[in-house]
Amino acid sequence: MGPIMRKSLLLAASLAVLALSAAPVLSQQTATTQADMEKTFDTFISSAEMDGWMKKMAAEPNHVGSPHDKANAEDTLARFKAWGWDAHIEEFQVLYPTPLKVQLDLVSPKKFSATLTEKPVPGDATSSRTKAQLPAYVAFQGDGDVTAPIVYVNYGMPDDYKALERMGVDVKGKIVIARYGQGWRGLKPKLAQDHGAVGCIIFSDPRDDGYSVDDAYPKGASRPAQGFQRGSVADMPLYPGDPLTPGYGATKDAPRLKREEAQTLLKIPVLPISYGDAEKFLGAMEGNVVPPNWRGGMPITYHVGGTDAAKAHLVVKSEWSLKTAYNVVAKMEGSQYPDQWVMRGNHHDGWVFGASDPISGHIAMMAEAKAIGELAKTGWRPKRTLVYLSWDAEEPMLLGSTEWVETHAAELKQKGLIYINTDGNGRGFLGVDGNHAFQNFVGKVSADVTDPQTGVSVGQRQRAGAMVVGATPGASERSKAVAKAAADGKDIPLDPLGSGSDYSSFVQHLGVAAMNVGYGGEGDSGGVYHSAYDTYEHHSKFVDPGFAYAAVLAKTTGRMVLRISETDLPVQRYGDFADTVSTYLDEVKTLATNKREAQVAQAKIIAADGFRLSDDPKQTSGPPTPLKVVPFFNFAPLDNALVRLKASAATYDKTLAAKGAGLSADVKGKLVALAGKTEQAMTVEPGLPGGRGWYKNMIYAPGRFTGYGAKTLPGVREAIEDERWNDAETYVGLTAKAINAYADSLDQGVALMGGPSK
């Protein structure tokens, strides 16, 4: 799904940079060897070759079930084998509906039928290959044929429904029309359904990724008038993967839920449309003029609608058979620690041609695999086992990776050290989300890769970007903190992992450490995201001309893989994790305080009849629903766990720095294996509440109401946000349990090293 590519400079700048203070993880001898090997590795990375791979892989539509998607898997398999890898295709049988009929008409005040197809654009030969394309649709919406008045719901997020309520507009029995953005796609129809809507239309507003941002493709990179965004609307916050096999692999003979039993399937029909079509619908609506933050970029006045003035007819019928997902699994066995796995993956399925998303990341992974194969030809072998993974069926909702992880869960928990993910790539700044024990490690890698546009390291460029962003008027507190870290020579925080790509089941279901890596912030593929215009032509002209950053990505993730594969000692620095979790706890406490103060402030206004008195009687129907009184929470278990974690982390880091190099090979190997397990301490049964037990990580999760966006300390944070006070209490305990288990594991490591130094 490639969200990392869409990160702005602001986000990109908040990522890790060159670390100046570091534990001496590699001995001088090892470091020299490693540096030489990386230098050799780099010589095998070829932008021209990646260009050719993309041209071929993105030549035809490659969605799940398409012939070209299967061909790409087979081609990837053949290449991995030719490069010396032990590779095979592992198949899963997954539910994946494809559209049989999609139709959307404006039926009043005048007739208009939405186009729902993306016509070719001049100068882009790929876009003319329309035959195998699927029309406008989203995956896992309901079948239906409905006619109803339409209501504009802005981004369709919870606050938007509160605003609608104050305007006296109800979506019950109506079709909502929401714009893309500000929250994950799938939440829009889910919330619409929860509020009683019978259908949902999602459009791409030109203000968000169309002509307001840049010239429309093909003149510029932005979304053209007939481009729309496909995607999945499965209820990912419950669980990703095959809707019919929650928590276990969708192998051929696995038991399956009936379709009606699957909790992640939406019931109402949903279609994505272009702004070319959307203007006809929004332009026909009446009712209240929208509030300022609901305005978009079309040359019309946006109205809320909901009246009988504008009605739409929406039809979706899908073909619901199981389809085969083809994961390519390639291994190179470790010479010293074959049961310690370093994993690396990128998906190969796209929504149409998928040049930027996902092929631009896939070709970097291929370049690494080829280069590692070349190293292997010289007789070299990795110390640990490398597992390269070309996933299928990521787009519908991480089906390929989730089913594979669920199938191999026990082995992965035993052997997995880390999973390094990419999902497309762009131009600009390195962005890394991941487990914070790896923050220092990422900083070191970023110091050793050269940025092609400036000639300095990608870490130094990140640092420069962070300083500039933090000094910009109006910069957020977070940006200012990141800028200060950059200026002070400290590591800059990694961002936490949310969802939207194949790392999810590793880190959030099993607890195996993960990272998501990509370059972005300059140029952008946002305007063609999940459309038929995400082509080789678009990518090579606007996103990564000359495939310069494809090479940089391969060098970055290649180094990550090879350093963890070859290290003698753990690359983690646990003080970073402890400090980060500490800031998360501060945030949660502030959240509770702010929410409490907001309730008190609102109660004062209500007592003074302030809403009625200040409201424009021509605009508003009544005061807002009173907020719930927010109790004080017992955060002591978390406070105590953090004190312990900080102490254990400090002891571990100090002891490793002092004693690490002198340890026996056996102990070193055990320490690295233990470090793989330590991260898994974050997972606690029964996982998150509210039917979200698949998510077991108490530190990192995608948000129930943010979708891809991460929520840290999710059990506690979301309980407070959603006003589930009992859950807050319960999850303070469960989260403290996870943190204590993590500290236990660190203490075990210190014991392995023969006790604390000094």
Add this chain to the structure above:
Amino acid sequence: MGPIMRKSLLLAASLAVLALSAAPVLSQQTATTQADMEKTFDTFISSAEMDGWMKKMAAEPNHVGSPHDKANAEDTLARFKAWGWDAHIEEFQVLYPTPLKVQLDLVSPKKFSATLTEKPVPGDATSSRTKAQLPAYVAFQGDGDVTAPIVYVNYGMPDDYKALERMGVDVKGKIVIARYGQGWRGLKPKLAQDHGAVGCIIFSDPRDDGYSVDDAYPKGASRPAQGFQRGSVADMPLYPGDPLTPGYGATKDAPRLKREEAQTLLKIPVLPISYGDAEKFLGAMEGNVVPPNWRGGMPITYHVGGTDAAKAHLVVKSEWSLKTAYNVVAKMEGSQYPDQWVMRGNHHDGWVFGASDPISGHIAMMAEAKAIGELAKTGWRPKRTLVYLSWDAEEPMLLGSTEWVETHAAELKQKGLIYINTDGNGRGFLGVDGNHAFQNFVGKVSADVTDPQTGVSVGQRQRAGAMVVGATPGASERSKAVAKAAADGKDIPLDPLGSGSDYSSFVQHLGVAAMNVGYGGEGDSGGVYHSAYDTYEHHSKFVDPGFAYAAVLAKTTGRMVLRISETDLPVQRYGDFADTVSTYLDEVKTLATNKREAQVAQAKIIAADGFRLSDDPKQTSGPPTPLKVVPFFNFAPLDNALVRLKASAATYDKTLAAKGAGLSADVKGKLVALAGKTEQAMTVEPGLPGGRGWYKNMIYAPGRFTGYGAKTLPGVREAIEDERWNDAETYVGLTAKAINAYADSLDQGVALMGGPSK
């Protein structure tokens, strides 16, 4: 010019509300009499009558020099006389250019001629009276005939030119095209001229007051595609009024500068255009795609231009003769204190029909004058002299009021207690800008006028609005502070007076206290501001249906006039002024600190080559100009003056509360007269630096680079902003001198009362 009507709820909510703690200014006896009189006064206010007056006054174009403008003055004169006032017309001969030829063409890449006229809209009979209308123009721009490439400069403010520089775009020899907003109109061509541009086009972007905001007129209140905003571009920050007679009255025989000598006349040609026309020009431009905060609401990608791709031909030729301005001056002599004047004004000239701006305020003033006349018919006489002023030639740059004030400066400084201004009116919340010694007085008035939409006092409604705005997520620190004041039952700060209406010469040139009063924040006339669609039809449908708020305004300003006219003791509370100036000094110190820190942060980035390294090489031409090192300033003279002011104010307020009622009638009268003089202590020679010596008030001024927007402690604040370190030092001294003189005057008052109480 009516800026107060355009205040959002956010601004409106920051104004004074019901004061709960107050010095007992009126004795019980007087209060009862006063309340009875006000009740009687209210019975003479008729919405229906005001409706009729507007219909007549706004029936034909009424710009300076038009027959209908003169007829309105004569009609107003006749009415005042009929209502029992001693009225006359006082004429001035002012420079006021009117367009002989205006022309704007796109000459490449294709030909297009801007319409520059506002065609009638259906359902608005007034808009069809196009005969006497002037075409698109702004007042006091230069004559010229230029052809050049066009450059889009966003809002055309100083920061925009810095951004252009970083993009490598120069406006020298080019025609700039700027959108209205974010800074006063006249600054746009002035800054363009200063940067070497040969012409300037200003357009109304639909995102700011067109279809993005509301349906276009006549369906809704917003600016239609062919509507444009006229206005003055005289260099008002130097001095307002007739450009040829700076500092003295433009009487018939006054000496006059030659046109070439007048500092406030622009040299380059300027035209305002509609978004219907602007889209043709902006759509034709090439060059960089604009940064996000430069995007507007037209359905095109905005480019910076500056290349030869798009060229325009701009012609302006004006007729430069003197025109007659007709001020109506109406007096009702005071029975007890004829030499103490309470002044009240609103202008009568508009840009076209001027229904909202200015007639909607003018009719309220007329209603007051009529009601006072009715009171007078019963034998009642005001204790102090009332002076009602119907100004001409406000729109070109406060010509009528400035020339009158300059002509009568000595008498006004002697007799003037206060000038109360209105300049149009809308629906919603009371908004008052003014001298802060009147904050408590305004709060009391607002507690005694009933809001027609809610039935509570306009003060209580203000308070409710302030609380709601302050509790809104993302509220500014200022809004939060205002909300807290509202919730705590304290007076809410008045906003300081900037410029843009006829109070300017009173408060900023003479130092006579002033207020600007209006209702707004619900519905809006912004979309037809200074256009041919500001008509009776538009105003009565969208701005103030039923003229309910015209009546409320008359009751509000009528009370202000009558309470100051009839009071025994000063209505001022000086602690409010002292506290307010103290917060202004805090702001100025913070400004210096922030500016210093910004320079230090930027220097660090430059030292790290951070701008070059973080810039997108495809977007940016080079690093920004280094900021100047900011020295530390000696604020001690201001700190000391404020300590003194606070002490003197506290003593005065306390003594007045304790002893006031028991003073002799003679002393009471002298105290009120002295209070009129006290405000004048804010003026100090030689006034503001940089050719702005006309502005003599050291506390309140319009900003050099904000135009209408106020700068408080302007001598110091703007010196720091503009990096004139020596001026900062000098004006700390001059401002302290003003504050000390103010404190002297308060001490004199205490002495008059026989020394401090207790």
